[in-house]
Amino acid sequence: MSEEKLIFEKSAPGRRASTFPRLDVPALADGWLPASAKRGTALGLPEVSEQDLVRHYTRLSQRNIGIDTQIYPLGSCTMKYNPKVNEDVAGRDGFRNIHPLQPDDTAQGALEVLWEMEHWLSEVSGMPAISLQPSAGAQGELTALLVCKAYHDSKGRRPRKVLVPDSSHGTNPASASYCGYTVETVKSKADGTVDLDDLKPKITEDVACLMMTNPNTVGIFEKDIRQVAAWLHAVDAQLYYDGANLNAIVGLARPGDMGCDMMHFNVHKTFSTPHGGGGPGAGPIGVKEHLRAFLPVPRVRKAADGTFSLDESEPKSIGRIRSNTGNFGILLRGLVYLKSFGGDGVAEIAKRAVLNANYLLALLKDRFNAPYGDRCMHEFVLSVSEQKKAKDVSATDFAKGLADLGYHAPTIYFPLIVPEALMIEPVETEAKETLDELARVLIELDGEDPAKLHAAPVNTPVGRLDEVGAARNPILRWKP
Amino acid sequence: MSFEHPYLPQTDQDEAAMLGAIGVKSVEALFEPIPDELRLKKALDLPDHLTEMDLKDEFQRLSGKNQSTGKLDQYLGGGLYEHYSPSLVRHLLNRSEFYTSYTPYQPEMTQGVLQAIFEYQSCVCSLTGMDVSNASLYEGGHALAEACLMARAKTGRNRMVLSAGINPQHLQVLRTYTRNLDTEIVVAPLAADGRTDLAALKALVDGQTAAVALANPNFFGVIEDGAAFAEAAHAAGALFIAAVEPVSLALLKSPGEMGADIACGEGQSLGIPLAYGGPYLGFLAAKMELVRQMPGRICGQTKDNRGQRAFVLTLQTREQHIRREKANSNICTNQTLLALAATMYLGAVGPQGLKEVASQGGAKAHYLAAELAKISGVKLSYSGPWLNEFTLDLGREAGPVLKALQAKGILGGVPLQRWYPERKREILVAVTEVKKKAQLDRYAAALKGVLA
Numbered sequence: 016m017s018e019e020k021l022i023f024e025k026s027a028p029g030r031r032a033s034t035f036p037r038l039d040v041p042a043l044a045d046g047w048l049p050a051s052a053k054r055g056t057a058l059g060l061p062e063v064s065e066q067d068l069v070r071h072y073t074r075l076s077q078r079n080i081g082i083d084t085q086i087y088p089l090g091s092c093t094m095k096y097n098p099k100v101n102e103d104v105a106g107r108d109g110f111r112n113i114h115p116l117q118p119d120d121t122a123q124g125a126l127e128v129l130w131e132m133e134h135w136l137s138e139v140s141g142m143p144a145i146s147l148q149p150s151a152g153a154q155g156e157l158t159a160l161l162v163c164k165a166y167h168d169s170k171g172r173r174p175r176k177v178l179v180p181d182s183s184h185g186t187n188p189a190s191a192s193y194c195g196y197t198v199e200t201v202k203s204k205a206d207g208t209v210d211l212d213d214l215k216p217k218i219t220e221d222v223a224c225l226m227m228t229n230p231n232t233v234g235i236f237e238k239d240i241r242q243v244a245a246w247l248h249a250v251d252a253q254l255y256y257d258g259a260n261l262n263a264i265v266g267l268a269r270p271g272d273m274g275c276d277m278m279h280f281n282v283h284k285t286f287s288t289p290h291g292g293g294g295p296g297a298g299p300i301g302v303k304e305h306l307r308a309f310l311p312v313p314r315v316r317k318a319a320d321g322t323f324s325l326d327e328s329e330p331k332s333i334g335r336i337r338s339n340t341g342n343f344g345i346l347l348r349g350l351v352y353l354k355s356f357g358g359d360g361v362a363e364i365a366k367r368a369v370l371n372a373n374y375l376l377a378l379l380k381d382r383f384n385a386p387y388g389d390r391c392m393h394e395f396v397l398s399v400s401e402q403k404k405a406k407d408v409s410a411t412d413f414a415k416g417l418a419d420l421g422y423h424a425p426t427i428y429f430p431l432i433v434p435e436a437l438m439i440e441p442v443e444t445e446a447k448e449t450l451d452e453l454a455r456v457l458i459e460l461d462g463e464d465p466a467k468l469h470a471a472p473v474n475t476p477v478g479r480l481d482e483v484g485a486a487r488n489p490i491l492r493w494k495p
Numbered sequence: 496m497s498f499e500h501p502y503l504p505q506t507d508q509d510e511a512a513m514l515g516a517i518g519v520k521s522v523e524a525l526f527e528p529i530p531d532e533l534r535l536k537k538a539l540d541l542p543d544h545l546t547e548m549d550l551k552d553e554f555q556r557l558s559g560k561n562q563s564t565g566k567l568d569q570y571l572g573g574g575l576y577e578h579y580s581p582s583l584v585r586h587l588l589n590r591s592e593f594y595t596s597y598t599p600y601q602p603e604m605t606q607g608v609l610q611a612i613f614e615y616q617s618c619v620c621s622l623t624g625m626d627v628s629n630a631s632l633y634e635g636g637h638a639l640a641e642a643c644l645m646a647r648a649k650t651g652r653n654r655m656v657l658s659a660g661i662n663p664q665h666l667q668v669l670r671t672y673t674r675n676l677d678t679e680i681v682v683a684p685l686a687a688d689g690r691t692d693l694a695a696l697k698a699l700v701d702g703q704t705a706a707v708a709l710a711n712p713n714f715f716g717v718i719e720d721g722a723a724f725a726e727a728a729h730a731a732g733a734l735f736i737a738a739v740e741p742v743s744l745a746l747l748k749s750p751g752e753m754g755a756d757i758a759c760g761e762g763q764s765l766g767i768p769l770a771y772g773g774p775y776l777g778f779l780a781a782k783m784e785l786v787r788q789m790p791g792r793i794c795g796q797t798k799d800n801r802g803q804r805a806f807v808l809t810l811q812t813r814e815q816h817i818r819r820e821k822a823n824s825n826i827c828t829n830q831t832l833l834a835l836a837a838t839m840y841l842g843a844v845g846p847q848g849l850k851e852v853a854s855q856g857g858a859k860a861h862y863l864a865a866e867l868a869k870i871s872g873v874k875l876s877y878s879g880p881w882l883n884e885f886t887l888d889l890g891r892e893a894g895p896v897l898k899a900l901q902a903k904g905i906l907g908g909v910p911l912q913r914w915y916p917e918r919k920r921e922i923l924v925a926v927t928e929v930k931k932k933a934q935l936d937r938y939a940a941a942l943k944g945v946l947a
């Protein structure tokens with residue numbers, strides 16, 4: 016596929032892809048704006064015809080892949096099918112064209128959606144109070160940590176530390192520092208779980224919170240989580256549940272029942288909303304009763320007569336974490352998805368996700384080093400460090416080799432505790448045949464000539480990129 | 496497997512074969528690592544599953560309870576506006592290679608999204624007159640918060656001086672973000688004409704000030720003299736942040752022309768549906784010397800090993816997945832698809848179209864304001880210049896007036912009392928290119944009737 020020019024390079028003065036009705040009131044009078052406030056430079060936007068614009072972005076879409084085109088076995092990303100009915104619902108005029116500052120009595124359906132979503136998330140998590148505000152998982156983490164801080168403040172305590180396992184997502188420590196905490200790392204054991212001997216002495220009066228992912232990022236369930244919660248609660252520290260891997264247990268076990276005090280959901284992972292090439296997501300949080308008063312505003316209320324409203328009058332609230340009511344369009348899609356499974360079906364998501372992951376692991380474990388054994392929850396990690404040593408084939412080389420065969424790579428080089436990691440999450444929506452084929456391809460690549468893998472990919476629109484050059488001499492915008 | 500569902504492909508036969516390969520007797524056995532006492536023992540208090548046909552009915556019922564812009568003639572703004580978005584934007588966004596794609600960490604397979612992000616960054620830089628833009632933030636309030644934190648990181652100072660014309664929700668977000676970061680936030684008042692009081696602001700700027708932030712147009716619709724504030728900030732060694740409305744940039748001085756160090760704002764007005772609060776688009780652009788402090792993903796141009804131009808996420812050593820607690824922000828997922836929407840919208844309207852959108856909204860707003868101001872007791876709150884949004888003093892308590900207008904099918908504006916409890920009589924009225932003269936006349940007649 017040949018290079019696609021930038022939209023700016025297709026521009027010709029005077030072309031346009033839309034026109035507007037003739038102005039039916041008097042134009043702005045001369046002098047309506049002081050000269051000092053006027054723009055003096057060109058806008059620098061492209062000028063193209065409608066067809067050329069449509070072709071341009073259609074061609075760009077053809078230079079891209081999505082879940083609709085192939086499997087994305089990305090660990091911890093939960094790339095599942097994005098149902099079409101969700102898009103239809105979100106596209107309805109009554110959801111798409113309502114202003115967030117409309118009076119509550121003109122948006123009762125939207126408020127009911129939010130109210131219901133809170134109820135569904137509360138029920139599947141065992142967390143009594145939900146805030147739908149946060150825009151994505153990382154903002155959910157920050158919001159929950161702000162809630163944690165406000166809770167300790169309210170008791171006159173000032174613990175300064177947040178503990179994170181060495182296998183945690185990068186957002187955990189980053190969110191903790193954004194909240195003004197210092198971060199201390201907890202080691203993992205050889206089996207991939209948190210090292211309780213390392214953890215226990217670190218739980219002191221100075222600890223505000225421990226952030227755990229369960230199952231963790233190597234796909235192992237942290238079975239001692241209740242014990243950990245008890246240790247934390249003895250010093251009034253909070254246990255945070257990172258919901259990135261909720262897909263493994265949804266409908267079968269609940270963070271609230273494990274002793275977790277707060278958590279975030281990734282609606283764009285567990286509840287099927289499209290990743291959009293990097294976003295938008297939605298990162299609601301759930302908390303236990305003792306933290307409810309600190310949740311961000313606005314809160315959704317239901318009156319005795321069944322009407323809904325937004326309420327900003329929570330004196331202990333941490334305040335507003337974003338404008339308006341959250342990523343409504345994403346939350347709505349998530350609710351459609353949850354309702355499609357229902358209380359009777361939601362556990363099927365986890366069951367089949369775990370079945371698929373274990374099956375794929377069974378197909379690969381004899382050929383690849385599986386450092387955490389031959390069972391997993393929803394995802395597993397392989398290490399190709401032996402291949403790296405023996406024939407200089409790295410995790411990156413596997414990723415690029417997969418690209419040549421039309422497969423997106425697993426998550427690579429994460430978690431950081433596994434050298435040359437391939438982190439694989441096949442999700443419940445993939446069929447057995449797709450997994451068979453992925454395993455076959457990975458095994459085939461393992462027997463491939465290293466030189467061929469080093470040169471890969473050759474079948475993609477572009478080959479390996481000069482990433483060092485991109486960072487050293489940054490070109491971050493088009494210039495005429 | 497007894498539960499049939501269109502998103503689940505495993506048949507009974509598949510299940511048996513897969514369990515055989517794993518070497519276990521049942522799916523249940525795979526959950527043995529979860530201790531029994533942690534397993535959910537009760538049925539969830541949730542209704543049973545719905546088929547696609549039933550889902551559509553259920554959500555038709557819910558969407559029918561909302562009164563959309565098609566049912567009500569609405570004049571709401573406050574940073575979010577009803578604009579016309581050409582059909583092509585929605586069609587192109589619905590290309591599922593875009594919307595079902597993951598973050599482009601494997602650039603060879605995702606040049607389409609990467610190139611579109613690069614085009615987005617280029618559009619934002621052009622509009623704002625800045626050197627570098629990131630690939631998007633969550634929304635306008637988040638963009639302001641990150642802009643202030645960038646200034647804090649760059650200057651090593653911790654005081655933020657903001658105009659009272661900053662969007663009150665955005666100011667609340669900034670306060671929440673900085674709750675525990677030892678940051679001082681002070682607000683400079685507006686002068687009588689609705690513009691920020693420059694002298695009062697200067698008095699608040701000191702040697703500890705990291706940034707001065709000004710909105711243009713400000714929350715009340717009034718157009719500011721940004722350059723004077725940039726000078727005031729720079730004189731004290733502080734950075735200047737311009738929080739701008741992107742459509743207005745077609746006519747108004749750009750942040751770059753003002754001398755801004757950072758530009759930020761809400762990009763919803765670039766073809767993105769109102770959707771009751773999101774998903775929207777936070778944009779953030781800056782001078783090149785601030786690129787290392789910039790949060791979030793940035794796309795750069797490079798070459799591949801075949802010598803072709805190609806695009807890649809770059810300067811990632813700023814980000815959380817590399818730097819963890821030392822990252823300059825915690826953001827991971829952003830708003831890429833909305834950045835694509837804005838880019839497609841800007842391509843669709845082009846420079847001439849964006850000027851028309853801005854100037855038609857302005858002309859229609861000025862026409863409506865003049866008609867409304869003819870009504871006895873009604874007047875504009877401010878004399879400063881404005882574009883398509885204005886603050887209107889109704890001469891009496893706004894709440895009942897807005898309710899009476901609503902009964903006539905008109906949402907007349909946003910009551911200022913929502914954020915400023917003492918300003919009971921005033922509303923914020925926004926008009927865009929989508930309005931026809933007949934609608935504006937009907938609004939004026941309706942208000943006249945209500946106030947009579």
